[in-house]
Amino acid sequence: MNSSLPNDEKNNAPQSMNGPQIVPAAIPSSSDSDSSKGVAGPSSPYVVGVPPQQAMVPTWSTGLFECFNDIPTFIITAFAPCVTFGQIAEMVDRGQNSCGLYAMLHAGILYFTGCGCLLSAYYRIKMSHLYKLPDDPLINILVHLICEPCALCQEYRELQARGFNMKLGVGWRNQSPEIQQTGGVMVPPKVPGGMTH
Template sequence: MAFLPEVDDPSNCLITFFCPCVTFGQNAKIIDRGSTSCACAGALCFLIFNFFYCSFWYTCTYRTKLRGLYSIPGDQCRDSCVHLWCEPSAFCQEYRELKNRRFDPSIGWVANEEQRTWRVGIVVPPSVPGGMIR
């Protein structure tokens, strides 16, 4: 693993460099399928980091969840190490993984679901009048 993330999304790299909790919050919202808000996850990450200096204990659980959702090989020990030693790079990696799975973490869960529904083009079958007639 390289120390610096690939710069295929420079805006995400800049946001993660200056405000890593924003990227974490965006990732968490998608990984939790909208049950966690971006602001809540990001604020909790920020508070844990600033008061206890060990936000990796919290953030690495989302990497483990992401691996579990998509059957990505690895283990929780590696997840903890990655978040301990290069947390911003881990956030960028997780963001890129979600983008590769056709999610856009920057727009949130609801907007992603709307886009997925629109792309699939749900077809409603025609209604049948009444019951069966002989």
Template sequence: MYSQKSPPPTVPPPGYVQPQPVPPYATGDGAVSASPLMPQTSWSSGLCDCCVDIPNCCLTCFCPCIIFGQIAEIVDKGSTTCGVHGVVYALINAFTGCGCLYSCANRTKMRRQYGLIEAPTNDCCVHFCCEPCSLCQEYRELQHRGFDLSIGWQGNMDRRINNNGIQIPPVAFGGMNR
């Protein structure tokens, strides 16, 4: 009788995270790769680079519910609309002043989707200490990844289909008559 030793468990190297399963509706940018280990990448812009996009910075400072709603719709892949996310965020902020907890959970979800590092500190601290800056950074990250946040998830998916050359054939009404 031979006794076989099982191999020692493999430990992923530092800087790698276990990917999240890909939902069946995930398409295009944001789908997690099929490899067992996914390297973490840094954000495309810094947390304090808010002034790179002045209109977005001003809108985020004066009405963060709009920007949060746009970000959340893209991160949720259109399962909930921008308006719903924005209203929930506004209500939480109005009644408790803790909208940062809702947006913090969304940042974590976004980080996991794109394999982004948790920097400069954990997500809750970033949103609690500097909510407008974190929302601006998330907005810029999605723009960097090719999303137009003003048209929502469905608009982005339609744009990708049209850019790939796939067209829907015209509808033919009735048959030939003699």
């Protein structure tokens, strides 16, 4: 094979043409590393050059502005946010009170103060803690202050994605036993049978 490399460079060039050749880096001796200063050496428990394993970042199952994916819920929430809030609060509180009681509480606060969004923001924060969703209280409050109907629709869709039957009138007591036991926390599905040869 003819090459344009000079003779000196031909001798130093790798002989393999199958791809790049990996040259091992020099490992510092134990005298070169000082574990008290945090320098990784041969006896260090840390692996140099390998990024740490990153946990999955929690996210909502749907976006904030995907309201039009569920038009009936969006219409109910736009004209009567207390109804959607009541359904969400009943599921988040695991049936401690009824949907109707939460809806009346939200409607009363909304009627007398105009700040029903603060109550619904509190339940968004509570839901974020419960399901390990993005948990910035300031952001959750701002989302409800700026666009409460979109926030309520997103929470409603999140509960549906977690297996809750969110139809009006179903409530916590009529949820499946699996949902009542796990509280809607997603668990990995069980594989039937097992491995066969």
